[in-house]
Amino acid sequence: MAKFNLKVNGRSTTVDSWDPAQPLLYVLRNDLGLHGPKFGCGLAQCGACTVLLDGKAIRSCVTPVKSAAGHSITTVEGLGTPEKPDHVEAAFIAEQAAQCGYCTGGMIMAARAILDKDPRPTVEQVKAGLDGNLCRCGAHTRILAAVMRAAQSPQSKQGGKA
Amino acid sequence: MISRRLLLKSGGALVVGFSLSGTLVQRAMAQQGPASDLGKTNDGNEIDSFLAVHADGTVTVYTGKVDLGTGLRMAVRQMAAEELGVPVDRVSLVEGDTALTPDQGSTGGSTGLTRGGVEVRHAAATARRALVAMGAARLGLPASDLTIENGIVRTASSATGIAIGALVDGKKFSLPVDAKVPLRDPKTYTIVGKPLPRPDVPAKCTGKHIWVQDYSVPGMLHGRVIRPPAIGAKLVSVDESSISAIPGARVVRVQNFLGVVAPNEWAAIRASRELKANWSDWSGLPGSEGLDQWVRKAPLEKSDITTSRGGDPADVMNASAKKLSATYFWPNQSHASLGPSCAVADVKDGGATVWSSSQGPHGLRQYVSNVFGMPMDKVRVVYLDGAGCYGGNGNEDVAADAVILSKAVGAPVRVQWMRHDEHGWDPKGPQQMLDLRAGIAANGDIEAWETEMWLPFARPGGRPLIGVDLAGIPQDHGQGAGLLNQNGDPAYPAANLRVTTHWIKDSPIRVSNLRAPGKIANTFAVESFIDEIAHAAGVDPVQYRLSRMTDPRAVAVLRRAAEMADWQPRPSPNPTASQGTLLVGRGVAYVRYKQAENYVALTADVAVDKNTGRITVRRITCAHDCGLVINPDALRNQIEGCIIQTASRAIYEEVKFDRSRVTSVDWISYPILRFSQAPRVEVTLLDHPELPLYGAGEAATAPVAAVIANAVFDAAGIRLRTAPFTPARVKAAMDGTGKA
Numbered sequence: 001m002a003k004f005n006l007k008v009n010g011r012s013t014t015v016d017s018w019d020p021a022q023p024l025l026y027v028l029r030n031d032l033g034l035h036g037p038k039f040g041c042g043l044a045q046c047g048a049c050t051v052l053l054d055g056k057a058i059r060s061c062v063t064p065v066k067s068a069a070g071h072s073i074t075t076v077e078g079l080g081t082p083e084k085p086d087h088v089e090a091a092f093i094a095e096q097a098a099q100c101g102y103c104t105g106g107m108i109m110a111a112r113a114i115l116d117k118d119p120r121p122t123v124e125q126v127k128a129g130l131d132g133n134l135c136r137c138g139a140h141t142r143i144l145a146a147v148m149r150a151a152q153s154p155q156s157k158q159g160g161k162a
Numbered sequence: 163m164i165s166r167r168l169l170l171k172s173g174g175a176l177v178v179g180f181s182l183s184g185t186l187v188q189r190a191m192a193q194q195g196p197a198s199d200l201g202k203t204n205d206g207n208e209i210d211s212f213l214a215v216h217a218d219g220t221v222t223v224y225t226g227k228v229d230l231g232t233g234l235r236m237a238v239r240q241m242a243a244e245e246l247g248v249p250v251d252r253v254s255l256v257e258g259d260t261a262l263t264p265d266q267g268s269t270g271g272s273t274g275l276t277r278g279g280v281e282v283r284h285a286a287a288t289a290r291r292a293l294v295a296m297g298a299a300r301l302g303l304p305a306s307d308l309t310i311e312n313g314i315v316r317t318a319s320s321a322t323g324i325a326i327g328a329l330v331d332g333k334k335f336s337l338p339v340d341a342k343v344p345l346r347d348p349k350t351y352t353i354v355g356k357p358l359p360r361p362d363v364p365a366k367c368t369g370k371h372i373w374v375q376d377y378s379v380p381g382m383l384h385g386r387v388i389r390p391p392a393i394g395a396k397l398v399s400v401d402e403s404s405i406s407a408i409p410g411a412r413v414v415r416v417q418n419f420l421g422v423v424a425p426n427e428w429a430a431i432r433a434s435r436e437l438k439a440n441w442s443d444w445s446g447l448p449g450s451e452g453l454d455q456w457v458r459k460a461p462l463e464k465s466d467i468t469t470s471r472g473g474d475p476a477d478v479m480n481a482s483a484k485k486l487s488a489t490y491f492w493p494n495q496s497h498a499s500l501g502p503s504c505a506v507a508d509v510k511d512g513g514a515t516v517w518s519s520s521q522g523p524h525g526l527r528q529y530v531s532n533v534f535g536m537p538m539d540k541v542r543v544v545y546l547d548g549a550g551c552y553g554g555n556g557n558e559d560v561a562a563d564a565v566i567l568s569k570a571v572g573a574p575v576r577v578q579w580m581r582h583d584e585h586g587w588d589p590k591g592p593q594q595m596l597d598l599r600a601g602i603a604a605n606g607d608i609e610a611w612e613t614e615m616w617l618p619f620a621r622p623g624g625r626p627l628i629g630v631d632l633a634g635i636p637q638d639h640g641q642g643a644g645l646l647n648q649n650g651d652p653a654y655p656a657a658n659l660r661v662t663t664h665w666i667k668d669s670p671i672r673v674s675n676l677r678a679p680g681k682i683a684n685t686f687a688v689e690s691f692i693d694e695i696a697h698a699a700g701v702d703p704v705q706y707r708l709s710r711m712t713d714p715r716a717v718a719v720l721r722r723a724a725e726m727a728d729w730q731p732r733p734s735p736n737p738t739a740s741q742g743t744l745l746v747g748r749g750v751a752y753v754r755y756k757q758a759e760n761y762v763a764l765t766a767d768v769a770v771d772k773n774t775g776r777i778t779v780r781r782i783t784c785a786h787d788c789g790l791v792i793n794p795d796a797l798r799n800q801i802e803g804c805i806i807q808t809a810s811r812a813i814y815e816e817v818k819f820d821r822s823r824v825t826s827v828d829w830i831s832y833p834i835l836r837f838s839q840a841p842r843v844e845v846t847l848l849d850h851p852e853l854p855l856y857g858a859g860e861a862a863t864a865p866v867a868a869v870i871a872n873a874v875f876d877a878a879g880i881r882l883r884t885a886p887f888t889p890a891r892v893k894a895a896m897d898g899t900g901k902a
Contacts (some may be wrong), residue, residue, distance in 0.1 A: 019429075022428040039375065039501065041581040082853065100231030100558065101367075136549070141806070142802065
């Protein structure tokens with residue numbers, strides 16, 4: 001068992017992994033109980049597993065835990081709560097921008113990465129930025145509306161800090 | 163994981179005071195074992211099957227229907243709260259737990275509200291009448307003077323009365339549901355018709371919602387299945403030593419069923435990849451290339467006349483001014499759930515508890531009981547949300563896999579399919595072929611119409627599950643994919659008409675219901691062909707339809723959709739289509755879903771790239787009439803999803819298979835629509851509170867392929883008759899080099 005130090009949602013933690021190549025996704029879900037990131041394909045094709053690594057959106061299903069060690073990781077649980085959602089989560093809730101919701105956690109993380117980089121994107125930029133995140137239910141119009149709504153919030157300009 | 167302490171604290175009590183999204187607490191109580199008899203009536207005949215009124219005035223509603231991301235979770239509450247006379251936030255809902263809910267049939271065919279909600283409404287209305295009677299006795303007033311508002315039985319003018327919780331005091335009603343009980347007047351509705359937010363959305367947006375994929379029980383192992391490399395291949399040998407280095411990994415082999423379990427999920431995945439197994443060769447598939455030719459030659463079980471009126475259309479059309487014919491083809495498609503199917507099973511004490519996102523928990527319970535030889539009272543299926551399934555995806559198969567593995571290893575097992583399992587092995591929507599012929603008068607009237615459709619025969623019996631077949635366990639081998647031959651005739655007058663269904667004995671690959679079974683392809687064919695007829699008559703396609711409709715609700719949706727698009731009458735194709743490298747056009751399509759339900763009209767604006775053949779759908783307008791609207795925002799969400807998902811199916815999706823196996827096994831080989839290709843969707847709801855409701859989870863899918871194809875004709879003058887409308891297919895049609 002190799003030990004890896006991770007900073008997850010602002011807290012330092014040490015995890016054991018029998019295989020240093022174990023994708024971060026399974027460590028987050030099964031060792032740390034963070035179910036926001038989802039297994040969709042294991043192939044970096046759908047975006048359901050998206051988390052932020054040092055602020056950048058990555059696919060946790062193909063990121064070995066050893067390469068995440070020492071980095072700061074944010075999952076959707078690290079943004080807000082149902083009672084106190086962050087501006088992106090709040091916009092998704094306001095737009096009811098989910099059906100089954102399986103893609104939503106990854107979608108919100110991808111959206112957060114877009115807005116943190118460019119707080120006032122155009123719809124076309126958001127579409128391009130989310131193009132690697134798949135939604136099977138067809139909630140695209142609402143998801144786009146939610147990201148544009150989040151972009152209008154004061155927090156968007158400040159990288160999510162209220 | 164759900165707190166074990168919380169569960170134990172909740173003890174054996176049937177009902178705890180949930181928050182709106184807290185029903186998971188109750189569901190998790192199923193961890194206590196497979197015993198199904200929790201002392202609650204689930205026969206579907208008594209009020210107590212459907213609802214309980216608690217001493218504090220809160221109400222729990224029980225339904226066998228489930229929320230598949232559709233909004234049912236809110237809509238059923240609204241229907242119950244309205245009818246009972248309590249605020250909606252005092253109503254909680256238990257869905258799809260076979261030990262606690264009545265069997266109201268699978269949540270398919272858009273029956274979630276039409277059956278599930280309506281039965282709950284009748285139970286609530288019967289409960290209201292009983293509560294009013296109890297209140298009348300207590301208050302010493304005639305029942306006819308009393309009503310229930312805000313959870314209080316009182317007269318219309320009095321602010322005080324007696325709370326329903328105090329009247330019931332935790333006791334059962336022990337009264338049958340009266341299907342003829344008077345219902346509240348829709349004019350008085352204050353909860354039904356409101357766009358209330360869905361209670362699961364905040365947790366879904368913050369990583370707190372629990373899907374079946376997130377569920378775990380103590381001592382649970384992770385399982386993965388290893389399917390054969392060819393559909394009919396047999397397992398020759400397994401080298402268990404090939405995974406001996408993977409901690410805790412064990413092989414489970416039952417005849418041709420091969421799986422692995424491990425305490426760690428990644429270990430199970432690696433074991434499933436690294437296990438060396440030899441399989442026999444098999445190549446019994448026709449291949450998806452040229453499947454239309456296979457369909458034409460395939461042995462038939464029988465042919466039925468589905469609809470017939472007037473004289474023989476074949477004779478009549480010989481005398482018509484114009485005669486048209488065309489063949490339309492729709493490929494096999496996958497449910498392509500974003501999260502691969504998953505289930506947790508705990509087989510012990512001669513029974514099983516299965517946590518599943520199956521649309522039909524009660525049906526799955528019956529299946530597990532029959533096939534695995536467990537008494538019904540020892541089998542419990544508990545619904546948990548899954549990734550959207552849109553019909554019979556891999557949910558039932560993976561549940562059987564979990565049961566087989568749990569039984570073999572004597573511990574609870576969670577199985578999630580890998581992406582290649584889901585795309586490769588979910589039962590598919592069937593291929594469909596339609597030949598259409600029409601004889602039209604000079605003014606465009608249809609004098610004769612003939613549809614011939616080829617569909618997989620609906621062989622009686624349940625759908626066989628893969629793992630169970632591989633394990634050599636006897637089971638039904640039925641074949642069914644829903645009511646596939648509806649909407650095969652035009653929605654406009656055709657005096658001499660015949661629709662024939664040719665039932666092909668066997669489907670090349672296993673099929674099941676996929677959203678709006680059959681109706682998307684049938685409407686694609688019929689509404690495209692109507693467009694061909696309108697074009698042949700030189701008439702604007704909206705005008706053509708409007709002038710031949712008699713049902714005012716049909717006229718209303720078509721007029722509205724056209725108005726939303728600012729539709730200016732002219733025949734197709736578009737005389738000013740060319741804009742640089744693009745050709746632009748607009749189209750229209752209409753359906754009365756299942757010929758008896760929702761009215762839906764769509765228009766589409768598309769652009770076709772002259773050089774690449776790529777279609778971009780820019781905008782779709784939709785006017786939708788499903789009678790009474792329960793929750794307009796959840797309804798809009800469904801309609802938007804219907805439209806975008808079907809645009810994806812029409813333009814991008816086709817299951818590919820060779821002689822041995824499905825070869826479209828990921829999101830590259832089975833692409834779906836992405837954000838850059840998502841159209842703007844505008845929806846108008848035509849609400850009719852005084853009319854019955856129709857289920858609306860599917861209807862708006864039906865005209866989508868047709869409206870896109872009709873718009874492409876308007877733009878580029880080419881008629882797309884085979885889905886998906888890939889760039890290569892469009893380009894070939896534009897170049898006149900290929901069959902569209």
